[in-house]
Amino acid sequence: MDGIQEQKQMQEQVLEPIRYLPMDDSHYDDSVSLWKRMDGLVLSGADSREAISAYLERNPGLSLIASAGDKVVGTLMAGHDGRRGWLYHLAVDPKFRGRGIGSELAERCLRGLGEAGIERCYLMVMESNDGGAAFWTKAGWEKRDGILLFSRDPEKPAAGADRSGAAVSKEEKRAGSSCSC
Structure with a gap:
């Protein structure tokens, strides 16, 4: 054409x-x-x-x-x-x-x-x-105004969480371990 x-x-x-x-x-x-x-x-x-x-x-x-x-x-x-x-x-x-x-x-x-x-x-x-x-x-x-939009991919662990998604305490972080319960 x-x-x-x-x-x-x-x-x-x-x-x-x-x-x-x-x-x-x-x-x-x-x-x-x-x-x-x-x-x-x-x-x-x-x-x-x-x-x-x-x-x-x-x-x-x-x-x-x-x-x-x-x-x-x-x-x-x-x-x-x-x-x-x-x-x-x-x-x-x-x-x-x-x-x-x-x-x-x-x-x-x-x-x-x-x-x-x-x-x-x-x-x-x-x-x-x-x-x-x-x-x-x-x-x-x-x-x-006054609303914050947050997002997170479901498969990504939360900040401060181990790979399983469980929260890691400050003490565990300092000790370098995490609970796998």
């Missing part, structure tokens, strides 16, 4: 109506491709095909994609633990921004979480992601 044909195809896609669909495994490759092009969106091992598939299975119908024709132009993942909801990976293709796609994805995901009985939702924005912070603030989300 030459440059003129590509440009024409892109213009046609931009004019296509946007459809909002539940995210499923078939959207994985296109979603990751979009996420990798987003400034401020950080991917990790939790974004593997297997991990995303498991997340979608645990939270059926809550995560959404926006499509123009057969192209994924927006994503937002949503899920909950039965008490609080979380949103992840809002992404809108820059060529499709300014059409309310991000806002519509957020509102639809929040509606789904509300229907699941979730009363409060959270999301995380990297400190360096000024655009993301501005979007969520404009959408009515409040930055929370």
Whole structure:
């Protein structure tokens, strides 16, 4: 396909109506491709095909994609633990921004979480992601002060613990031993 044909195809896609669909495994490759092009969106091992598939299975119908024709132009993942909801990976293709796609994805995901009985939702924005912070603030989300976010990988022992995860006292550390009870 030459440059003129590509440009024409892109213009046609931009004019296509946007459809909002539940995210499923078939959207994985296109979603990751979009996420990798987003400034401020950080991917990790939790974004593997297997991990995303498991997340979608645990939270059926809550995560959404926006499509123009057969192209994924927006994503937002949503899920909950039965008490609080979380949103992840809002992404809108820059060529499709300014059409309310991000806002519509957020509102639809929040509606789904509300229907699941979730009363409060959270999301995380990297400190360096000024655009993301501005979007969520404009959408009515409040930055929370006074809350610290901690994380720990389940398979890693706690600081001050032996390999089994048992706490090690100061005396044991000084003696160079640890209890293996």
